[in-house]
Amino acid sequence: MKNKKIEDTIVKKVVNKYQERSAVGIKKYGTTLDRNDLKLKEWIIHLQEELMDATLYLEKILESNK
Numbered sequence: 001m002k003n004k005k006i007e008d009t010i011v012k013k014v015v016n017k018y019q020e021r022s023a024v025g026i027k028k029y030g031t032t033l034d035r036n037d038l039k040l041k042e043w044i045i046h047l048q049e050e051l052m053d054a055t056l057y058l059e060k061i062l063e064s065n066k
Contacts (some may be wrong), residue, residue: 023039
C-alpha cells in the first residue's frame with residue numbers, strides 16, 4: 001500500500017503568511033532575522049514590544065465585541 005502524502009492546508013497558509021511577513025520585513029528594514037548586530041537584551045525588548053502590541057489588539061477586539 002502506498003503512503004499517501006497528507007497536506008495540511010492550514011499549515012501551508014501560515015507558512016505562506018510567514019514568508020510574506022519576512023518579505024515585508026526585508027523590504028522595510030533591509031535585513032533578516034539572521035542579523036547579528038543586536039544583543040540578547042535588544043531581542044528581548046523587541047519581543048516585549050510585539051507582545052505589548054498583541055495585548056492591545058486583544059483589548060480592542062474585546063471592547064468592540066461588547
